Amino acid sequence: MKRIENIGVFTSGGDSPGMNAAIRAVVRTGIWEGFDMYGIYRGYEGMIDGQIEPLYSHSVSNIIQRGGTILKTARSKRFMTPEGRQQAFGNLEKHKINALVAIGGNGTFTGAAEFTKEYEIPFIGLPGTIDNDLYGTDYTIGFDTAINNVIEAADKIRDTATSHDRLFFIQVMGRDSGYIALWSGVACGAEFILVPETKTYIDNLTRLVKHDIRKNKTSGIVIVAEGDDAGNAESIAAQVKERMPELETRVTILGHIQRGGSPSAWDRMLASILGYASIKALKEGQQGVMVGLINKQIVYTPFEEAIKNRKGIILDLLEMSRVLAL
Ligand code: F6P
Numbered sequence: 001m002k003r004i005e006n007i008g009v010f011t012s013g014g015d016s017p018g019m020n021a022a023i024r025a026v027v028r029t030g031i032w033e034g035f036d037m038y039g040i041y042r043g044y045e046g047m048i049d050g051q052i053e054p055l056y057s058h059s060v061s062n063i064i065q066r067g068g069t070i071l072k073t074a075r076s077k078r079f080m081t082p083e084g085r086q087q088a089f090g091n092l093e094k095h096k097i098n099a100l101v102a103i104g105g106n107g108t109f110t111g112a113a114e115f116t117k118e119y120e121i122p123f124i125g126l127p128g129t130i131d132n133d134l135y136g137t138d139y140t141i142g143f144d145t146a147i148n149n150v151i152e153a154a155d156k157i158r159d160t161a162t163s164h165d166r167l168f169f170i171q172v173m174g175r176d177s178g179y180i181a182l183w184s185g186v187a188c189g190a191e192f193i194l195v196p197e198t199k200t201y202i203d204n205l206t207r208l209v210k211h212d213i214r215k216n217k218t219s220g221i222v223i224v225a226e227g228d229d230a231g232n233a234e235s236i237a238a239q240v241k242e243r244m245p246e247l248e249t250r251v252t253i254l255g256h257i258q259r260g261g262s263p264s265a266w267d268r269m270l271a272s273i274l275g276y277a278s279i280k281a282l283k284e285g286q287q288g289v290m291v292g293l294i295n296k297q298i299v300y301t302p303f304e305e306a307i308k309n310r311k312g313i314i315l316d317l318l319e320m321s322r323v324l325a326l
Pocket of ligand 1: 014105129130131173174175176226259
């Protein structure tokens with residue numbers, strides 16, 4: 001294995017709060033260990049286009065508290081082609097970058113797995129996505145901030161829902177994963193939580209809404225994960241309304257508000273721990289792995305394994321949420 005000289009760091013896929021804290025940790029630990037650090041802008045896109053610049057300790061000052069990513073991010077179709085990857089490797093060689101740290105999600109690690117099959121380069125991944133759907137870590141960087149963003153909005157909606165005796169359908173992010181819906185739903189006391197992992201039966205939902213009304217509930221919140229099989233929040237609200245025309249319903253789609261804002265203390269902490277661990281992993285000779293935290297221990301999961309497996313939600317929490325909201 002070649003001696004590591006320069007390390008490139010980049011963010012890729014959907015941004016998540018805490019990515020900056022991770023960049024800071026990677027860069028400063030790298031410098032501490034004696035490496036020259038480079039920032040690659042706009043993820044794999046910037047690697048292909050040669051958007052690469054040196055990063056110093058001061059380059060990452062004053063960013064731990066900022067959402068988004070100073071390195072920008074993108075989803076790259078070109079990196080999925082051998083030509084794109086070859087061009088990217090050429091640009092790394094120009095800067096003598098012979099090790100990489102990527103902060104991103106499933107798509108990022110899929111690209112990394114392909115790249116490391118073709119080119120011999122130590123490559124470490126850090127889990128950065130609000131979805132918390134990555135296998136090999138209990139939490140991903142950004143999830144905690146995202147669910148706090150959701151409950152802040154849901155608490156406000158609760159005020160107006162109660163005043164008007166309305167049933168609100170709040171759509172949250174999570175194309176393929178109900179993590180955000182489930183955790184924010186429990187934390188805001190939602191009456192119903194609809195996730196892609198379980199089938200949603202509108203008749204069943206309507207029956208439960210009627211049951212709540214009989215129990216003297218006059219308002220409520222339904223958290224809908226955007227990937228729910230019964231449709232989006234608009235469509236589910238319409239289907240319930242069709243069965244209960246007397247019900248006053250409203251729909252709020254939270255959208256990208258969930259992904260922004262200053263990272264929570266936990267996301268900053270997690271990002272710092274994993275960013276520091278990524279450089280230690282490179283020094284130990286690790287390659288082609290995602291660094292995660294499971295039961296408070298650093299765990300390395302090979303990219304192939306991280307991509308192949310899905311971290312499922314704890315379905316018991318769904319039942320619990322219903323009991324607690326009754
Ligand atoms: O993967 C993170 C995520 O925020 C998902 O929850 C969501 O479905 C998707 O990204 C949205 O992507 P975009 O920002 O490209 O609209």
